[in-house]
Every structure is written in C-alpha cells, then in structure tokens.
Amino acid sequence: NAGVMQNPRHLVRRRGQEARLRCSPMKGHSHVYWYRQLPEEGLKFMVYLQKENIIDESGMPKERFSAEFPKEGPSILRIQQVVRGDSAAYFCASHSSGTNQPQHFGDGTRLSIL
Amino acid sequence: GESVGLHLPTLSVQEGDNSIINCAYSNSASDYFIWYKQESGKGPQFIIDIRSNMDKRQGQRVTVLLNKTVKHLSLQIAATQPGDSAVYFCAPGGGATNKLIFGTGTLLAVQP
Numbered sequence: 001n002a003g004v005m006q007n008p009r010h011l012v013r014r015r016g017q018e019a020r021l022r023c024s025p026m027k028g029h030s031h032v033y034w035y036r037q038l039p040e041e042g043l044k045f046m047v048y049l050q051k052e053n054i055i056d057e058s059g060m061p062k063e064r065f066s067a068e069f070p071k072e073g074p075s076i077l078r079i080q081q082v083v084r085g086d087s088a089a090y091f092c093a094s095h096s097s098g099t100n101q102p103q104h105f106g107d108g109t110r111l112s113i114l
Numbered sequence: 115g116e117s118v119g120l121h122l123p124t125l126s127v128q129e130g131d132n133s134i135i136n137c138a139y140s141n142s143a144s145d146y147f148i149w150y151k152q153e154s155g156k157g158p159q160f161i162i163d164i165r166s167n168m169d170k171r172q173g174q175r176v177t178v179l180l181n182k183t184v185k186h187l188s189l190q191i192a193a194t195q196p197g198d199s200a201v202y203f204c205a206p207g208g209g210a211t212n213k214l215i216f217g218t219g220t221l222l223a224v225q226p
Contacts, residue, residue, distance in 0.1 A: 004157075033213065042203055042216030043158065056211040091157050093214075100146040100165055100208050105157035 002027065004106035006092050012112045013082050021077040021109045025094030032075045033093045033103060034067055043091060049075060079111075087113045126223045133191040135220045137204035142185060146208030149178060149189045151200045152219070158203060161189070166208075191222075199224045 005024040013019050025032050030051050035043035048056040049069035060067065064082075069075040079086055089110050093103035127133050139147075145166040150158035162173045164180050164187075171178050177190040187204050201221050205214040 006157075031212070035214075035216075040218075042218050043214070045213045045215070048211050048213055056213060059213075093157075095212070100163075100212065102148055102160050102163050103207070103212070103214060104160060105150075107155070107157045 004092055004094050004104055006090075006106035006109050008109060009107065010110045010112070012114060014114045015083055016081050019079040019082050019086070019111055021079075021090050021092075021111070023075040023077070023092030023094075023106060025075070025092070026096075026104055029094035029096050029104075031095050031097070031101075032069050034075075034077050035091045035093065037089045037091060037108070046077075082111075082113050084113050087111055123218065124221045124223065126225060127194050129194060129196060129224055129226050131194055133189075133194045133198070133222060133224075135189045135191075135202050135204075135222065137187045137189075137217065139185050139187070139204070139206045139215075141206060141215075142182075144206035144208060146206070146212070147178070147180060147187055148205045148207060148214065149176075149187075150203045150205060151198075152203065153200045161202075194222075194224050196224050196226060198222060 032049045034046040037043045045059040047060050047067045064080045066078045089108045091108045093105045095101040095103045148163045149161040152158045162178050164171045164178045169180050175192045179188045201219040203216050203219045205216050207214045
C-alpha cells in the first residue's frame with residue numbers, strides 16, 4: 001500500500017528558473033495539501049486542493065507560486081522565477097474523505113536555489 | 115491567528131525511561147489534534163490523533179492527553195527507545211479545511 005509519493009527528492013535550480021514539484025497522494029485520497037519547511041522550523045501550510053479545485057490557498061505567496069491537482073495525474077506545485085529564499089523542503093500530504101482525517105505525508109522535495 | 119508552541123525545544127532521556135512532550139495551542143476552536151514524528155531527511159510520520167471530545171487516547175507505547183481548558187496537549191512515550199529519537203510536532207487541525215498548524219517541534223534525544 002504505497003504512501004504519498006513525491007518527486008524529485010532533490011531539485012537544484014538557478015535563480016530565475018522554474019521548479020515543478022510532484023505529489024501522488026495515497027490511493028483513494030482525494031484531499032492534497034502542500035507545506036513548506038525551512039531549516040529547524042515547523043511546516044507551514046501553503047495550499048489545500050481537491051481534484052480539479054483549489055480549496056484554500058491562504059498560505060501561498062501571492063506571486064510566482066501556483067498549484068494544481070488535475071483529474072488525472074499528480075498534484076503539481078510550481079514555482080516560477082525562483083529566488084534564493086525559495087530554498088526549503090516542500091512536503092505534500094493527503095487524507096481520505098470525511099471529517100478529521102489524519103494527513104499522511106510524503107518524504108518531501110528539497111529545493112536548492114543556486 | 116493560530117499559534118502553536120512547545121514548552122521544551124529539546125528533551126534528553128535515557129533509554130527505557132518514559133518521555134513526556136508538551137504542546138500548547140492558542141485557538142480554542144481547534145477540534146482535532148495530531149502528533150507527528152519527523153526523522154532527519156524524512157516527512158512527518160503520523161503517531162496518534164485525538165478529537166476534542168476526548169481527553170485521553172492510547173496507542174502502542176504512546177498516550178496523548180488533551181486539556182482543552184488550558185489548551186494543552188502532551189505526548190507520553192513509554193520505555194523510550196533509540197529509534198524514538200526524532201523531532202516531535204503537535205499539529206492542531208480540523209475545521210473546514212483541516213489544514214495543520216505546526217509549531218517549531220521538540221527534539222527528543224534518547225541516550226543509550
């Protein structure tokens with residue numbers, strides 16, 4: 001029973017390039033969340049999506065960041081024109097339908113900006 | 115806004131002892147709480163959860179206590195093992211979107 005799968009595990013980009021992070025939720029999960037973690041800090045909520053819908057993007061920076069969860073395929077977190085401050089670990093989590101369901105996390109993508 | 119804090123950023127215990135990790139939260143409307151364990155280079159791993167209509171829940175070697183009056187949770191780990199060494203987070207969730215609010219975490223260091 002595969003867990004949440006994220007790829008790539010490590011991603012290196014130069015300033016100004018685009019970064020695409022992928023997340024496949026656990027089988028049967030239709031609720032996906034993205035979080036960002038800076039070194040020695042807790043995770044910070046970014047966005048919550050269901051299939052083809054963004055439900056809550058209150059944690060997303062207003063510019064350069066976007067997320068999608070298409071009907072088919074993984075959820076994508078896209079960062080355009082990356083800057084040094086985007087360097088962080090980005091985690092995806094998913095849960096099944098129903099209230100108060102625990103979120104299960106992937107092992108993250110570590111983004112480094114040169 | 116919501117904030118979550120931990121009383122002890124680092125906890126060092128001897129192998130075999132019991133560990134208690136504390137957590138305070140600020141939003142009295144929080145109705146669902148999860149404890150996660152995060153090892154270096156990995157994502158948070160679900161340990162145990164508790165809903166606001168409960169004040170205690172037990173799992174395998176772990177117990178979570180919830181005191182809604184003072185907005186405090188604790189995670190008790192019995193017979194702590196070296197494999198328990200990690201950063202532990204409590205994360206209030208629930209609500210319309212179930213987004214989780216993480217504090218800084220507590221580093222549990224188990225001494226052999």
